[in-house]
Amino acid sequence: MIETAINCCELVSHMEDLPYSELVKCYETMSNTTRRTELTEALVSFYKKTPIKVLKKATYLNQGKLYPDYLGIEIGVGERLTERAISIASGLSVEAVRQLYRKLGDLGSAAQQALESKKQYSLYKETLTISKVYDTLDQIAKTSGEGSVDEKLNLLSGLLSNADPAEAKYIVRTAIGKLRLGIADYTVLDALAIAFAGEKEYREDLERAYNLSSDLGEVAEAIASGGLKAVRSIKITIGRPVRPMLAERLSSAKEIIEKIGGQCSAEYKYDGERMQIHKNDENVSIFSRRLEVITHNYPDAVKLVQSSIKADRAILECEAVAVDLQTGELLPFQQLMHRRRKYGVERAMEDIPVSLFFFDILMVDDKDYTIRPYTERRKKLQEIIEVGERVKVAPNIVTNHPEELERFMQQAIQDGCEGLVVKDLHSSYKAGARAFSWIKLKREYRSELTDTIDLAIVGAFHGRGRRTGVYGAFLLAAYDSEDDTFKTTSKVGTGFSDDDLKTITNELEQYKLPHRSPRVLSEMEADVWFQPALVIEVIASEITLSPIHTAGRGRIRQDSGLALRFPKFTGNIRRDKAAEDATTVNELVEMYNSQLKKVEASPEELQR
Ligand code: ATP
Secondary structure, three states: OHHHHHHHHHOOOOOOOOEHHHHHHHHHHHHOOOOHHHHHHHHHHHHHHOOHHHHHHHHHHHOOOOOOHHHOOOOOOOHHHHHHHHHHHHOOOHHHHHHHHHHHOOHHHHHHHHHHOOOOOOOOOOOOEHHHHHHHHHHHHHOOOOOHHHHHHHHHHHHHHOOOHHHHHHHHHHHOOOOOOOOOHHHHHHHHHHHHHOOHHHHHHHHHHHHHHOOHHHHHHHHHHHHHHHHHOOOOOOOOOOOOOEEEEOOOHHHHHHHHOOOEEEEEEOOOEEEEEEEEOOEEEEEOOOOOEOHHHOHHHHHHHHHHEOOOEEEEEEEEEEEOOOOOOEOOHHHHHHHHOOOOHHHHHHHOOEEEEEEEEEEEOOEEOOOOOHHHHHHHHHHHEOOEOOEEEOOEEEEOOHHHHHHHHHHHHHOOOOEEEEEEOOOOOOOOOEEEEEEEEEHHHHOOOOOOEEEEEEEEEEOOHHHOOOEEEEEEEEEEOOOOEEEEEEEEOOOOOHHHHHHHHHHHHHHEEOOOOOOEEOOOOOOEEEOOOOEEEEEOOEEEEEOOOOOOOOOOOOOOEEEEEOOEEEEEEOOOOOHHHOOEHHHHHHHHHHHHHHHOOOHHHHHO
């Protein structure tokens, strides 16, 4: 009791802390509005009364987090444990709490109602402050090992016992990672600019600091304590990811050259995983496009960086692409995603090694390169990369001719890339921005493939999530009249309604086989195999070369078959067709060749 009394006295010297209920008021206003301006206003008035000391904590809490994303620290409280904590704090049984949860569909609201039904409030309830809530959640996040479940339960139930019902709602949502207020980072930046710099126009400075640091809490603290000067002094730092520059898209080479205003640099656009690599002597960290730490998934990439970057300290960007061990060919993006699993990294690394294709440099030996023009960055990149079998700089050409650009794109596609990223020679690295300084040119924007294709279902994959109980995707094959076989060209899972999936799953039942039909040539393993019988109609953005599909294998390139890119079911089950009436392998080969001809079209055609 004495301790509680002291806590109450300590409390609201407002210079140090702020009652958590103030944050809850702001949350309530934000959840009840549909207008963005009101969202900003609620944040502005909240920030104005928040003491500097807790501004950082409040900013993370607003995002439903405790730290910036890139640190990957989750509060990590499960729903079961939270139900028990609510039960202890409210006096209701766990079953009663669970029933409330079932009825309301949200554990936060269940906590609120549970506490509202509480008969007696303790006399010496501690007033929760932002620090108290934050620090307790932080302790929960850091508790691990033996006895940690009990410890977490104590901490959370203690917090809820001191909360009023509305506070409990938001504490619970934050603890289980479902705060979801839907405030974009940019709304927070607007609010900070208005609250502390007086004008929204200073948002640009805040945005730049955020894009370089990826840490909203730090930006908030800087503007509140040191004003714009402090914000402007936030610099690019090794170990802290920079928000990536993104590309706009246009559908023709001519438009791109006009937009960029003449000469530009076109680079191969690889289809892999974007990596932002931070090298600090031998220490290497890798961040994904979404700025998560992915270093542990790529020990081979770490070694490649250690041996081929000739700078002690640097931040670079590359695309990591899976390569076929046997053929050296680039593999599709999906292959790389297998490597994201937590276990078996060593094995994945052996089976699916990566090559790194570098395309930008953001910092070298503590010099900020983001402010330098593309040409200078590219020159530096080439200087510090020791090119090897698995480390390259993305090939480029500098041109102002649409035809040359188109030819280069065709070459890129033949080399297993998606197309090109065309870059403004004079542009700086615009962290966090999608701008026309980078423009992507991909084949599918030209919608080459307008014809539908009819393919036989030869295999299926069990559905997950909403699709549990039916098949979620199908393996499709074209018919090869030359040897009366069905050769795979696509795995399709999009375009199906729930009803379609039920119908197709039922219809396929009669064609089920205990193993692959001998008339089906496939290198992909399906969960279930069928007699080729049911034909469905699909559309796709284009036909590409593929190391995994067997249709047309060796016809265009040795060891490559033909695959549909972005295939989609049209809704049409071709019951009027027998499996042997499906689109043939020869037709696919023709379609592939006619696509190439279109890319090689005359300059007049290109200008259309
Ligand atoms: P997409 O799905 O088309 O890859 P995206 O939304 O992931 O698009 P964009 O910014 O639109 O990203 O396109 C650029 C992406 O292309 C980068 O994120 C990067 O992963 C990839 N890429 C591959 N090669 C290059 C290159 N040479 N220069 C820049 N980006 C490249």
